[in-house]
Amino acid sequence: MDIAIMPGDGIGKEVVPAGLAVLQQVAGKFNFKYSTTDYPFGGEHYLKTGVTLPDSALKELAAHDAILFGAVGVDPRGSAKIPQGILETEILLKMRFELDQFVNLRPTRLMPGVPSPIRLASPDDINMVIVRENTEGLYCGNGGFLYKNTPHEVANQIEVTTRRGVERCIRYAFDYAKRMNRKKVTLVAKTNVLRFAHNLWLRAFEEIKADYAGIETDYHHVDACTMYMITKPKIYDVIVTTNMFGDIITDLGAAIQGGMGMAASGNLNPTRQAASMFEPVHGSAPDIAGKNFANPIATFLSVAMMLDFLNQPKAAAAINDACRAVVADPKNHTRDLGGMATTSQVTEAVVAKL
Numbered sequence: 001m002d003i004a005i006m007p008g009d010g011i012g013k014e015v016v017p018a019g020l021a022v023l024q025q026v027a028g029k030f031n032f033k034y035s036t037t038d039y040p041f042g043g044e045h046y047l048k049t050g051v052t053l054p055d056s057a058l059k060e061l062a063a064h065d066a067i068l069f070g071a072v073g074v075d076p077r078g079s080a081k082i083p084q085g086i087l088e089t090e091i092l093l094k095m096r097f098e099l100d101q102f103v104n105l106r107p108t109r110l111m112p113g114v115p116s117p118i119r120l121a122s123p124d125d126i127n128m129v130i131v132r133e134n135t136e137g138l139y140c141g142n143g144g145f146l147y148k149n150t151p152h153e154v155a156n157q158i159e160v161t162t163r164r165g166v167e168r169c170i171r172y173a174f175d176y177a178k179r180m181n182r183k184k185v186t187l188v189a190k191t192n193v194l195r196f197a198h199n200l201w202l203r204a205f206e207e208i209k210a211d212y213a214g215i216e217t218d219y220h221h222v223d224a225c226t227m228y229m230i231t232k233p234k235i236y237d238v239i240v241t242t243n244m245f246g247d248i249i250t251d252l253g254a255a256i257q258g259g260m261g262m263a264a265s266g267n268l269n270p271t272r273q274a275a276s277m278f279e280p281v282h283g284s285a286p287d288i289a290g291k292n293f294a295n296p297i298a299t300f301l302s303v304a305m306m307l308d309f310l311n312q313p314k315a316a317a318a319i320n321d322a323c324r325a326v327v328a329d330p331k332n333h334t335r336d337l338g339g340m341a342t343t344s345q346v347t348e349a350v351v352a353k354l
Helices: 012-030 043-049 055-062 086-098 163-179 197-209 222-231 243-256 297-309 313-327 343-353
Strands: 002-008 035-038 066-071 103-109 127-133 143-146 154-157 184-189 216-221 238-241 264-268 276-280
Touching: 002 012, 012 066, 012 297, 012 313, 012 343, 043 086, 055 086, 066 297, 103 163, 103 243, 103 297, 127 163, 127 243, 163 184, 163 197, 163 238, 184 197, 184 222, 184 243, 197 216, 216 222, 222 243, 238 243, 264 297, 276 297, 297 313, 297 343, 313 343
Parallel strands: 002 035, 002 066, 066 276, 127 238, 184 216, 184 238
Antiparallel strands: 103 127, 103 264, 143 154, 264 276
16 A cells, blocks of 8 residues: 655644554554655645645645645744645645545544543543535635725635535445444534525435435534534434534534544545545644654544555554553543653554554
8 A cells, every 4th residue: 555644744743653653563463565655745845945735746645545644734933924724725625625535534432541521421422423525515715805905895605515525425424334333324514594505415315314224314403513512422423514514513523532632534535536635633733843742642543544444444443442542541641631641652652552
């Protein structure tokens, strides 16, 4: 398997090498081979070169089996020199859209020993997977300004919702539930107010669910979902939702599973016609970059997701089990979990467990 490596900025340069140490260990244990190609793109690279992600590099990335990504975002002292949103739109969103990574998959699982802000929550209570549509909605850049910088300024941001985009995302959620032996799929949208775009979501959901006998279904407005994720998270198994709503509730999911340092993600092209991208969702965290403080568990779990996608389920399961065993001991908790363990110590503990 050919894997593109893009650490990016900040703690991405610490957690991605840690993830590669885990990948190397598990490859030896399960006897599979892989190759890596390094790419420099990110905020710091942009400040040096003025280049975000050229089309030539995007073509190279597409030809890999997967991309392991760290984070983008530089120290605030340098970020003033970067146009607002250019890193997100010209690197992250460009990869998602151009490589047709139309599913963002976000497991939300509380591991034993990890503190959650939900008092009395147990791992049995928080074990959901959020399937977020990843290439449409409000994030596709359809909009613009009229009379910009005048008292009469008008800004439009238009949600794009297609039958094809909605159907393939919903069908992926049901297929995932069936494959992973999950019992329920809940659609999260806002049909009472967004009566056109989200009516399409609801109609497609109602039609597709008929093909999946035995899987329970439900619908929740997104505002209700945010309450239920806190008050009764156990009701959720698989959630399927829109791009923007998925962006919001997955961060809430990260918080209840112990924080961003525990949250993995995959940006998937399920057709495998271009590379899928796997990344921790914590961002570049410039305030702790270079201090060996970052929690690498999210990166390890992202590596596990990558290996599962690349048909190495035993290796993926081994990483998940090793992470679960390591974080169960408070001595392996990094600062975000209330402990004092370093990135290096947690990495060594997971490698040793493997």
